[in-house]
Amino acid sequence: MPSQSFYDFDHSLTVLSQSLGYVFKDKALPKLALTHRSFDSKKNYERLEFLGDALLGMIIAEALYFQYPNQNEGRLTRMRATLVRQESLAIVAKQLSLSNHLILGVGERKGGGRQRASILADTVESLIGAIYLDSQCIETVKFCVLCWFAPLIDNVNDTQVLKDAKSRLQEWLQGKQIPLPVYELLETQGNAPNQIFVVSCQVALDNCPDVIASGESRRIAEQKTAEIMINQLNKL
Incomplete structure (x- = not known):
């Protein structure tokens, strides 16, 4: 170093x-x-x-x-x-x-x-x-x-930029009459204030696997999983 x-x-x-x-x-x-x-x-x-x-x-x-x-x-x-x-x-x-x-x-x-x-x-x-x-x-x-x-x-000014990933994922699912996503805290690593939160995101689609991401807060981790999930859904 x-x-x-x-x-x-x-x-x-x-x-x-x-x-x-x-x-x-x-x-x-x-x-x-x-x-x-x-x-x-x-x-x-x-x-x-x-x-x-x-x-x-x-x-x-x-x-x-x-x-x-x-x-x-x-x-x-x-x-x-x-x-x-x-x-x-x-x-x-x-x-x-x-x-x-x-x-x-x-x-x-x-x-x-x-x-x-x-x-x-x-x-x-x-x-x-x-x-x-x-x-x-x-x-x-x-x-x-x-x-x-x-x-x-x-x-x-892009509306997609103005909305966070969780909001965009929710709107995507609601537009297709699919239940809202489920976020679950899987693990908390380390000690405060330097903890890392591991979160999963699941949607009710058989051909769409769960997404897992980590972040410095649960909110950040959930936003990351939502962003990944959106990208995944757009490829289906």
Whole structure:
């Protein structure tokens, strides 16, 4: 496992800056933004995440307001919620290759923390906060965020994107007069707060096998099984 030395971070920051489209003046800020509490319980990204969360919500709301002038407040609210939810932030984090730059404690690294959606999502927000503090310029932050989120913003008006997988699966089954799916928690692995939940999804079709998936919460695991089930049903 790569060491967390300053030398390694200095090189990592050069690579990260290219992905982010922003070069930090104060190197302490991105280092803090990438540091998980498992590495340092006092000096970590949580305060920057708080700031970044607020900035992200405002930037996305403004972008949607101007890009979708014919949508009402309720629709815009759902679109914003879709874009700032954990799943969307994790997609952005993977596009930016943030997992390569996370500063994690040994246990979190061994436990798969580099691919943990919650950590990846938090890091996107913490980096937004760090860029704001470093640049002291909201326009700079907006430029970065809108570059990262452009594909998601362009496609968020799709009704299939706005609805979560469980809702889409329910509608699919109801449209064919098939009973609602049954989700079952099969196993809980590990200890809190790093538990993994294994869930199955079953539908009342003889030629459709059960689906099993895991996630960092029961909700995430159920959403994953629903997404897989939808894809499976569409192939029947």
